[in-house]
Structures are given as structure tokens and as C-alpha cells.
Amino acid sequence: MTGWAIVAEGLLKAYRKNRALDGFDLQVAAGTVCGLLGPNGAGKTTAVRVLSTLVRFDAGRALVAGADVVREPGLVRERISLTGQYAAVDEVLSGWQNLVMFGRLSHLGKREAKRRADELLGEFGLADAAGRSAVEYSGGMRRRLDLAASLIRRPEVLFLDEPTTGLDPASRTQVWGAVRKLVAEGTTVLLTTQYLDEADQLADRISVVDAGRVIAEGTPDELKGVDRLEVVVHDAGQLTQTAALLSGTADVDTRRVRVVVTDRVAAMTEALRKLEEAGIAVDDIGIRRPTLDEAFLQLTGGKG
Structure with a gap:
């Protein structure tokens, strides 16, 4: 599996009679962005949850960052980060305190957690609001803070599940810049998004999902025709x-x-x-x- 950061083979995940994943196959090269596109209910979020160890699948095989998702879930979690569809920050704490807390929870030393918090606040345009309680942040600011928290440890693989939903164009551009920087430093990104221009801008390759399986894949230009x-x-x-x-x-x-x-x-x-x-x-x-x-x-x- 050398060179692949994510490998999924024949994944099946059923909820009663509904197959959310039905023969899902995916390969993502290390150090690239893969855009996972599909209509609502196609299985994109289920795939992310399965690959990030949040949900057990029923059949198939999956490796993430060189570790088996079923046999080595702890190792997978050490090597990945996940940003879900909704911001998950502590609204009582300030933006800076949130990031320091996430850094400490990720086993960074106190000094490194503070340094990384300062760095990320600057990258996401939140430095001026660093000392304000997150409850005072706009929805877009909370989203950017949530994304910054997911990058605290510089993960080998980052799962982004519709990361810019609800953000204004300027905030989306800041997020895109942060993702590009992370990939340039070697992180692999699996991105689900409803914004096709976002996939066009960021993805090296795109996999189109429908009815729980990949129905087409290629570079953005290859898919356009x-x-x-x-x-x-x-x-x-x-x-x-x-x-x-x-x-x-x-x-x-x-x-x-x-x-x-x-x-x-x-x-x-x-x-x-x-x-x-x-x-x-x-x-x-x-x-x-x-x-x-x-x-x-x-x-x-x-x-x-």
C-alpha cells in the first residue's frame, strides 16, 4: 500500500435495509486532496465516519495512514484529524483558550500548544478576536476556529466534511489557503463538499459517490470532459x-x-x-x- 494514505476496498455499511455504503472503493495518494462528491444521501459522510473510526463497517477493508481501521483504530486516531459539518468549540472559552486546550488534549507541551494556537489564529484571521469568548464569534468565525483546532497536531490525514458550509467568500478563501498550506507540508486531505467550485479549486482528484459506491473518478479536468x-x-x-x-x-x-x-x-x-x-x-x-x-x-x- 506504499504511496496511498487512504485505501478502502468493498466497504459495506447497512442501516437496517438501507445500504449507506455498498461496495465503496477508494484510493487516495499521500500528500494530495481527494474531493468526495455526491448527492445528498449518497454515502459521503458515512464514508468519512467509517474511515475515521467513528462507525464500524459491516464488510470490506480499510487502511488509513498505514493502519488498519478495524484492527488498529487507536493508531488511526493518532494519525488523523476530523472536522465535521458543525463547529465543535467550547463557547465559554476564548478562541485562544480553545486552541490551547485542544493542543494540550493532543499531548502538546504547554509552550508548543500556545505557540501553535498563536500561529493558527493568525492563519485563520482570528488573531484580533483571540481573547474574546467563542460565544461572541459569528458562525463563520466559529467555523474557522473549529478548523484551526483540527490542525493543531498537523495530522497525516485530515478529513474535512463540508468544511466551509455557511462561510462567506472571504472566510472560504482563508480556509482554502490553510488547506493548501497543510497539503504542501505533506498532509493528505479527504474533502466532502456541496460546493463544486471548492472541489475544483482544491482537489487533485475527485471521486463521485452515488448509492454508496464510487461511480466516477479522475482529475477535475478529466471529469469535466x-x-x-x-x-x-x-x-x-x-x-x-x-x-x-x-x-x-x-x-x-x-x-x-x-x-x-x-x-x-x-x-x-x-x-x-x-x-x-x-x-x-x-x-x-x-x-x-x-x-x-x-x-x-x-x-x-x-x-x-
Whole structure:
């Protein structure tokens, strides 16, 4: 298993008649970010709970940070950290006190716990609020504090279950920066998120989950697919002619012709030449790649 920080093979987890995981397979390379995407109820959170030793699975095999999840759960817990969907901080303590407490609970020395608390408060934009009680923090600030707490020990593997839900764009950007820094230092991250742009920004590879199993995986670009030339003709009567001219497919409702291309510049240049020679007027022309949202909806049959 050298080189893999997370390995799951044929995981099964059933709650009565409902199979939350049904043949779940996953491999995550060390020092990378894997985005786990899927519609609600697909099994993402169950997978995180199983891999982080919070829930026992019924069948299969799983290794995390080189340790067997079933036979060596204590060793797994020593090497990982988990941030769930909801902030779990002590609202009576100040932000700084929270982080020092988490540091001490993680067996850091008093001096190191304080140093690490100061460092993380700065990274997450909370230094000015370090002495304030967490009950006075906004929801976004509490979320950032919770994330900072999960990074106290610089874990080998970090599970992030929808870490930026409810955060404003500036706070999300700060979280992204912290995740990138952590990965650059060698930590592996398994990220579940409802924000596909977040997965696009952070993930080296993405696994799409549906009905308890991985149905597609690849880099964000691989999942998005190929570039397309799109032409919107001015006269709907010329739509069929344009599709034939460019060897594309026509959409009558939008007066749009789509053509799969490999060389973006050459394809655009050649299309413009052909359209001009044929006297076909267009309202719009451009090269675009499907978004990750479009790819996700296609893979999951439109389920959100």
C-alpha cells in the first residue's frame, strides 16, 4: 500500500435495509486532496465516519495512514484529524483558550500548544478576536476556529466534511489557503463538499459517490470532459447548414451548434473562416469546457 494514505476496498455499511455504503472503493495518494462528491444521501459522510473510526463497517477493508481501521483504530486516531459539518468549540472559552486546550488534549507541551494556537489564529484571521469568548464569534468565525483546532497536531490525514458550509467568500478563501498550506507540508486531505467550485479549486482528484459506491473518478479536468466550440446562429433557418458545415450537433431551441474540439485556437480560426465563406451570421461564438457542476449533474442523473 506504499504511496496511498487512504485505501478502502468493498466497504459495506447497512442501516437496517438501507445500504449507506455498498461496495465503496477508494484510493487516495499521500500528500494530495481527494474531493468526495455526491448527492445528498449518497454515502459521503458515512464514508468519512467509517474511515475515521467513528462507525464500524459491516464488510470490506480499510487502511488509513498505514493502519488498519478495524484492527488498529487507536493508531488511526493518532494519525488523523476530523472536522465535521458543525463547529465543535467550547463557547465559554476564548478562541485562544480553545486552541490551547485542544493542543494540550493532543499531548502538546504547554509552550508548543500556545505557540501553535498563536500561529493558527493568525492563519485563520482570528488573531484580533483571540481573547474574546467563542460565544461572541459569528458562525463563520466559529467555523474557522473549529478548523484551526483540527490542525493543531498537523495530522497525516485530515478529513474535512463540508468544511466551509455557511462561510462567506472571504472566510472560504482563508480556509482554502490553510488547506493548501497543510497539503504542501505533506498532509493528505479527504474533502466532502456541496460546493463544486471548492472541489475544483482544491482537489487533485475527485471521486463521485452515488448509492454508496464510487461511480466516477479522475482529475477535475478529466471529469469535466473535452472542450467544445459553440456557435449561436442568427437565422434559425441556417442551423442545419451550420451543423453540417462544422460537423457538429444542433440544438433547435437555442439555435446553438456544438462541436468537440482539441486545438482551441485552430478550431476557432477554422470555424470563423467557414462561417464567413458560407455567409452565415452568428450571434455568438466561443470555446468552452463543461463545468464541474454540469459533469456532476450528468454523472448523478441530475440529483443534488
